[in-house]
Amino acid sequence: MAKVTREMVENAGLNVDEVVELLVKNAAAELTTYYYYTILRINLIGLEGEGVKEIAETARVEDRNHFEAIIPRIYELGGKLPENMKDFHDLSACPPAALPKNPTDIKAMLTVLVEAERCAVRGYTHICNLTAGKDHRTYDLSQAILNEEIEHESWFSEFLGEGPSGHFLRRGETSPFVGKFLR
Amino acid sequence: MRKFSKKELTKYDGKEGRKAYIAHDGLVYDVTDSFLWKDGKHQAIHFAGNDLTEELKKAPHGIDFLKRYLIIGKLKDS
Numbered sequence: 001m002a003k004v005t006r007e008m009v010e011n012a013g014l015n016v017d018e019v020v021e022l023l024v025k026n027a028a029a030e031l032t033t034y035y036y037y038t039i040l041r042i043n044l045i046g047l048e049g050e051g052v053k054e055i056a057e058t059a060r061v062e063d064r065n066h067f068e069a070i071i072p073r074i075y076e077l078g079g080k081l082p083e084n085m086k087d088f089h090d091l092s093a094c095p096p097a098a099l100p101k102n103p104t105d106i107k108a109m110l111t112v113l114v115e116a117e118r119c120a121v122r123g124y125t126h127i128c129n130l131t132a133g134k135d136h137r138t139y140d141l142s143q144a145i146l147n148e149e150i151e152h153e154s155w156f157s158e159f160l161g162e163g164p165s166g167h168f169l170r171r172g173e174t175s176p177f178v179g180k181f182l183r
Numbered sequence: 184m185r186k187f188s189k190k191e192l193t194k195y196d197g198k199e200g201r202k203a204y205i206a207h208d209g210l211v212y213d214v215t216d217s218f219l220w221k222d223g224k225h226q227a228i229h230f231a232g233n234d235l236t237e238e239l240k241k242a243p244h245g246i247d248f249l250k251r252y253l254i255i256g257k258l259k260d261s
């Protein structure tokens with residue numbers, strides 16, 4: 001634990017245990033989404049499915065990166081991960097992004113993907129709102145993740161035909177915003 | 184439709200197997216089975232058994248989310 005780090009956040013008027021709880025819940029959401037997206041990606045087949053697969057894969061890898069980036073902050077603030085993986089799954093900030101009953105229904109697949117991203121966007125917006133001007137490092141981290149989650153949401157939402165497209169597939173390496181926390 | 188006082192509502196805090204009810208704008212919703220309200224707690228800072236009308240104004244989602252839950256009563260003193 002980074003003693004002074006925790007003290008500074010407490011002195012800024014934040015309940016550090018609440019911040020830690022939110023970080024653990026969102027870390028769980030990232031890792032479980034990584035897991036569920038693996039199943040979704042495998043099932044994205046056929047003419048329509050293959051078109052979505054590349055973006056689903058980028059989102060999957062970036063969600064795993066988000067998990068990796070959040071963990072150090074949890075421990076810096078004096079928190080820890082649950083010892084039991086099942087407990088970790090069940091406290092996730094977002095519901096499971098489970099495979100739809102008919103995996104060949106690409107619209108249903110995209111709906112699962114976009115809902116998962118929207119939950120993440122809400123979650124990190126919540127953490128940003130809570131920590132802005134008070135816990136600079138958690139804010140910076142959450143804002144970086146939020147940037148990537150917003151792009152994921154846009155990709156899937158545009159595949160669903162929601163609005164004109166202002167986004168393109170990731171060029172270059174994954175996690176352009178969160179990468180600085182992974183080095 | 185059942186009417187709840189604010190005091191009665193506090194009994195439905197979702198803890199230790201109790202039902203989780205929340206109130207918004209005079210209506211009481213059952214969120215017991217929601218993945219997002221496990222143990223009567225939502226996103227670390229919101230607690231079942233309370234009138235969340237003011238808190239929801241600051242939430243990163245709209246009141247549309249409440250349509251997912253069953254309305255089980257009205258809040259008396261709202």
